[in-house]
Amino acid sequence: MSTLSSGLVPVHVGQPEPGSDDDQQLRARAAQPDRRERREAAPRVPGNLDWQRHGLQPRWLGMETSDCVVAIEPAGPFSGQSADERRRFLAGAERRGEMALVVSLIGNTDDDHPRSPLSSYSASIPVGGGILPRSVTGRRLPTGPLLELASELGPADRDLALRLRNRPPTAPWWALELRDMSAEWVGPAGVTRLMSRGRLEPILVNNLGEPVAGAWVPPDGRQRWYVLPDGIDWNTVLDWLMQHALPQFAPTALRRARSPRFADPDLQTRDELVARQELADLEAHYAEEKLRLKQQLLAAQAQAEPLRHGLLYGSGTPLVNAVHAVLTAAGMHVVDLDLELGATKSADLLVSLDDTGPWRLVEIKSAGGRPSENLVVDLQRHLNTWPQLRPERPVAGGVLIVNHQHKLDPSERDIEVYTRQEFVDTLQITVLSTRHLFDWWRLSDWAAIRTAVLGRDITPATPAATTPTDPSVPAGAKSRWWQRRT
16 A cells, blocks of 8 residues: 555554444444443544545555555554554554654543542553563543643643643543553562663653643654543644654654655755745744633633622622622722621621722622612611711711622613612612622722722722723713712
């Protein structure tokens, strides 16, 4: 099976050919319910990959592998069946003097079997091809580990690390560890001890320095067994093989296959080399910048979500905590009265521009439907009893903040907390909805929040960072629709 005419690079895939009888039988068995025995793993490599688009030609179980330049999953679920293909692949690479590149997956995204407390790992794969086996073990990590690139990576490994780090936040990861094996033989000359050798070169590590992706390399350096987590995007890996791994580690294989995707640097002009390098630098910069912005977005979402949920859907303590955080972010001095006086003795919060006053009592309520008008009575009672509790801190009024109709989507709620005009005209306190508070907070319109709560905007000595008011802010932020003056 020659590849010279087609320009495709042959790749050994250690599983049955998609659509074959063996493949269909294996997939059918893997889909059967688990009946206490370990379920047989399904083929790892999807059957619908467009190999030719990547310039590759797959060689499945039972096909010739001695001229293949890459082996994918030779140590996977069918390693017992593919032993001969794997041996011929390694022997062919050694005879040609080429680097043998291997890609293996560790772990199983669908494996929900509990791990034995006596076991230090949950997955293991063999690496190498000698008489004495070696293995890389994996311990499944909690979702969302913090990842960083290993130090001193070459161009190909660095590109792979960036691609892997861009996986979805919920993607599974395993902490890798190399386990060397040893064996002893007793013969006429005494005891002979054989020790497996090699090293695991980290590519991507977690915040504890444990590798989560790496390459096993034997002492002679003629093989690179990449150990990657299950659940990878195979198109990304195949593209990486052709664009980066093969040009760096096995360029002669691309020359031999006459791959149109391989630009031989020895045959390129200076302008071609410069442009190609600038393009590679741009792609690397783009990958890093995309990752930085993605992490920035995730961090912003993680910071915003508790407040967003508390203001729009919360009640009780989560709602009070969210309002407390927003008022503090707006540059106001906030006192938790439940902590200072004891629960139910007064309103929820006491606020001022600074700790010298003037002060305002803030009562925070929630209502799944239309809010009761009696909520105003509660705040008025707290205002009446306040002089007996803290006469040294006179208050200049009160603010009722209500998360009303929180069982509805925010877009379906009434704009104002109270809609009966006769009642609104009698209000002697400020009434705010958490939806308006949320809109000002999300746009960092701290001035609007201070004006709404304190009745005026006095810029603090050290104000929080502000953002210009967006046109989408309710017009009431300027017309003070929410405030009734005495």
